Amino acid sequence: MALNGASGERAPRPAGVTRLVKAARLAGTLACLGLSVNVFVCVVRDRFADARALAPFAVFAPLLLASAWICREEFKASLRGPRMRVAAHVLVQALLGFIVLGAVLYAFGFRFHARFDLSTDAVYELHEETLGRLAGLKDLAEPVEAVVLAGEPAADPNERREVERLRAELNALLERYKRHADELAPGRFGFSTLNMLAEPSRLERLGKRLGLATFTPEMSESVVLLCGERARLLTKRDFFVVNRTPEGVSLGARFHGEAALTAGLRLLLNPAARAVYVAHGHGERTVAELTGFVEALRKQNYDVRGLDLAAAPRVPDDASALVLCGPRETYRPAAVAALQAYLERGGRLFLLVDPVQPALSEMPRAETGLGDLLQGYGIRLRQDLATRGVRPAVLGEPLPLEQLVALPASRALLLRPLAEARAPVYFERPCAVEGLKPPEGREVAKLLESPPYQTREALYWADPVKLAAPRHEAGAESLQGPVPLALCAGPVKSAEGAETQGARIVVAAESRILADAQFMQYMGNHLFALASVRWLAGGEDAGASIPPRSPKIRMAQLEEREAEVLMLLLVIILPALLIFVGVVVWASRRT
């Protein structure tokens, strides 16, 4: 701005110039605002490479420069003023403060951070089996790396949201693994993300290690575990357990990432698969009928095979476990002899029997013929049906019973996942199994039993055929629960806690618990079956039967009337009390 030379006063500006300066100041402010918004949008949308997104810069930048040139005299004068000096001081100190804040956040927030799960359910902590697996990494010559494959965001917003949720869950889980691994086996575990579109050469190298020619877009959000030359792929499917209704309708999926990752780690480092045979030939449910169960076993690295006991009555030597799921016919003598021989050489049998029920087409019409064999190991199959209430017969066929919930009866190691998940096992029409005095050197333990007073209704042993006239009257053997619904038999442990070699048997009172609808719908059924096979196959410390973590649902008993009282107390009376106190305070101050 021009000064009057002699007096040093400012020369008056022509009105046109003043108006121009005002307009330039306004234009400059708007240009600043526009540039800031455009920079922000480009940053958050990552659109710096998009020419259309950069067009506003071409408009706003010259406008800002022009306005700065027009207002240059005013700007210089304002820099010399006291307000600007104050503003500059504050700005510099604020910037210094911001830098210190950033350093503190970085140092204490990221480099040295700890996380404590205070909740009772400990949903966000790792299972001790996982911690044991991570501790074992310190003995490895090479570190393990988890690579998360990130694909292009899906077009459908709902699908995209799901993918985002899964990615966030996975990242949080891998962070937990990394944090614990850094404590237990420093430098032995790490993870990274691979952008499938932006890093094709890295993706190709990964494909070669996995033996895959191409990666499909569906494989995004998969995790590849790498250790030296070994590689293992965990797909999205592995990270979820789908709950279904008995009709097969999906009830939604539960994230089961920890179990999948820990199982993946185990399989990466110990890839030998063990064989589990599912027998058929006497009306049992076959491998084809037990798809959910078979798939779950395969995820745990079991090699599941079918075995026709009627055609070839011999159990192969490589069988880690044999599953007999719901035989509907009596086993032929040759098959019984094969089973006996198998057990005598330390075999592992998972038997799921149904009550003999001639009135129902889906139930066996004859006994299994395994009674004597099992009694030799301390287990008796009863002919009774465990129920929870009297159901009248209609047209000769009883109505379906309500589901009978069984809870873990034993603190046995094999049922720990079940107890941890607080997941009951659901039976519909179970028979009753009974533990007898076992032979010397062996023991029998109850695994599952019904609750003693379910819905305040006494349990009883019912007649298998005439449900309308159960044997709960005078002279009945046992009228009330708990009813044993699953037993296990095995050799007694030595004083040191080591278990001697010998046959192991798990008997469950209904085969339907392994059927797809039941197995996939109820987490308890899922965990019970997997834990049983794991115990039978001798993998107490090698399997990954980690229950999915979900917080316990705590429901209050609240009636509508009580809710109204609550509304009155908490929404009306309590605030009114505060207003009353405020009025008293105000009045006392006035006086």
Add this chain to the structure above:
Amino acid sequence: MRNFVALTRRELLSVYVSPLAYGAAAVFMFLFGAFFVVQFARLKLVEVTAVVEPLGHILPALVAPVLTMRLLAEERRMGTLEMLMTAPVGDLEVVLAKFFGVWIFYASMVALTAAHVGAMLWFYDGSVDWGGFAAGYLGMLLMAGLFLAYGLFVSSLFESPILAALIAFVSGLLVLMAGFLISSPVLVKPGLQQDILNFLMPFKHYATFLQGVVDTRDLVYFAASIAYLLFLTTKVVESRKWR
């Protein structure tokens, strides 16, 4: 330290004898009670989120501007701030005392929600996740502290308490909305920028506490943000001496 304690006591006293504070507390309890009862009657869930979620999200954004608007703006308008500045107390002590005074008052309002927790437990006889409740309340107090520190900072910028409250309220709501908008992959492309924006948003850190988890990263975030806002407030108060 002695000055700080004396000033905090003075601030607390001035809040507890202010009818406006009781009015704000009544509005707070009314809104919270309505949120709580509607949600509890509908879902019947005995969990920390039923109590703490509205306390940490919407209520601090609504109540903090009302509680903080007068703290510095009113003193500036009345000219009492200059008197305070001439007293042998530091600017930082003044700002800290005002902040802790209002924070303690907010905590005492929150203490009244024990009635809501008690009502919840009256209708439930199972095991209670006390650890989850402790983490949730800690997060909620930190969240409230952040909003109060921000309200105090805005109050230091203006002479009109109403204007200070309005600006703190509107900007608080904008932050609240931004937290939801940033989570949308449609608006913000997933990647580093979304991670950074998410990190800057207080609600993401608060969500961790609601899960019953205490992460030092979240503690450091809240402590550092509150400290930075109080530092800025101190600088604004201090800048009056430079003019």
